[in-house]
Amino acid sequence: MIQIYSAGNTDYEKNGDMVLMPTACKISAKINDAWSLELEHPVLTETAGGREIKRWRYIDEGAVIKAPFYNKEQLYRIRKKTVTDTKVTATAEPIFMDAKDDCFLIDIRPTNKTGQEALDLMTAPNSKYKGVSDITGLSTAYYQTMNLIEAINGDNENSFVNRWGGEIFFDNYTVHVDLQIGSDKGVQVLYGKNIKVDGFSEEVDTCDVVTRIVPKAYNGHMLDGSAPWVDSPLIRKYPVVCTKVIQYDDIKLQDDASEEDAENGIIVCADLTTLRRELVKKCDAEFAAGIDKPKVTIAADMELLENTVEYEEYKVLETVGLGDTVHCKHRKLGIQTDARVIEMVYDCLKQRTESAVLGDFEYNYFQDVSSIFNRVDSAIRQDGSLIAQQIQGIVDGMKASLRVQKTIAKKQDVRAILFEDLDPSSSTYGAMCLGTLGFQIANTRTADGTDWKWSTFGTAKGFSADLITAGTLAAIRILGATITGGIITGTTINGVTINGSTIISEANGTKITIAGGKIKIEVTQAGQANTIELTYPGGNTIRLSSAGLTMSDNSGSNRTLIYPGRITVNGKVLS
Secondary structure, three states, rough: OOEEEEEEEEOOHHHHHOEEEEOOOEEEOOOOOEEEEEEEEEEEEOOEEEEEEEEHHHHOOEEEEEEEEOOOOEEEEEEEEEEEOOOEEEEEEEEEHHHHOOOOEEEEOOOOOOHHHHHHHHHOOOOOOOOEEOOOOOOEEEEEEEEEEHHHHHOOOOOOOHHOOOOEEEEOOEEEEEEOOOOOEEEEEEEEEOOOOOOOOEEEOOOOOOEEEEEHHHHHOOOOOOOOOOOOOOHHHHOOOEEEEEEEOOEEHHOOOOOHHHHHHOEEOOHHHHHHHHHHHHHHHHOOOOOOOOOEEEEEHHHHHHOOOOHHHHHHHHHOOOOOOOEEHHHHHHOOOEEEEEEEEEEOOOOOEEEEEEOOOOOOOOOOOOOOOOOOOOOOOOOOOOOOOOOOOOOOOOHHHHHHHHHOOOOOOEEEEEEEOOOOOOOEEEEEEEEEEEEEEEEEEEOOOOOOOOEEEEEEEEEEEEEOOOOOOOOOOOOOOOOOOEEEEOOOOOOOOOOEEEEEEEEEEEEEEEOOOEEEEEOOOOOOEEEEEEOOOOEEEEEOOOEEEEEEOEEEEEEEEEOOOOOOOOEEEEO
């Protein structure tokens, strides 16, 4: 049902002023770009109960349309209308865009904040608006004399998406700015059939494909031998070898490194063997991220395809939403490229995705979000870069396989079982998918409400979770971790607190602090020792304490004591 509220009616929880009967109502959306609703309504007069009903007259500038969008009803404010003898056409935008006018930031300065903390401050001038973000990285920005929309996605270095990154999804008076919107529902399409019909196009770009990497570390160090390269697992899928030299200046030999390199994320290697091993890891990560796969762009209009023989192959796209991942597999090469829904049109009457564009996300700013102090005229990010869109590093195969398992999960199915409670007010709200590959758990829905945000995974190979809370963890090896404000207890680190660059160990009345290049030992309990001892097996021993310095050989017959104001050698006082 599509309803309309007059400009003065803000009670959107109740029914609107009139139910509309449009001939068309569609929502167009692009990632981090403008969203809009287009509605067409016939100019008709109905008679009911002895009175005339002219629904079309309620369609006016400033009025709000409530229409279904995926699993939710969304509010759009009419910004423009056109009336002819036969129909009324209206263009509306998400009601959150009202923030251009009534959420003005005079001086807001989120400092060293997460994405959620920053949005809380930015929406504070008008409590009607709310921001939600899963971005945990810390950043700082200054917002002076600008509206909320400019602050979130304006063409300035301080905008939220410039500082924190993220992708935007509108949900009435709430805006989601997550690292990535949408989900992976396991949808797969085949391409490469050269379909030539209206409503369908595909573009396959192999210009930037790399199937052989010649890696170079800092100072020109390379892999050894006559084949100093790493090949992609897909190298035989292509008619020619695509070779590229890639410089990795973040990998250095110890001799080339400075003291600050390790603190700045530089990989410092003790020898060439270790360095070459790190270079291979880098290349493997490049291939895992898709450098050996073509860029695929597919545009499909299901409405135009509906009467063609090819329609059934792409009908599955009716289920996808903005930001969703679609697995595109080449019919002949067998190469699978993961593309995302970067643009789509949703039919509010049929309640399905009418058309979708799959490909790489191209970054654009909102249009026309100007205030009297600042103006955004559009366009592409100034340096041409994308934020957090290309996955770098190792692809988590465990998560990928479990997502595919989830899409085939059926209640009472032998391969996988899906348990879910969809009532947000329920104490058991959440979902678990359990199958032969493992399990995954979620307690939060995606912004569009079509899927769960799976956050915990388990397979025979191990476990993965956004947060792991445990009592005792034994035999732990932590790789590439950042630890803040925590205490690690284990077999090799016991009673050690790590806080930034300071390491503190306090036990048995002795406190050891390592900070600023110094080691400090303090006795915190009377009668406790305060000693550093260096012993060579079968050789000499040196003991350093607050009382003085003692040096002795293994037999103990030769001993030197240095105390304040006195030196003793083998029991004889020298001074």
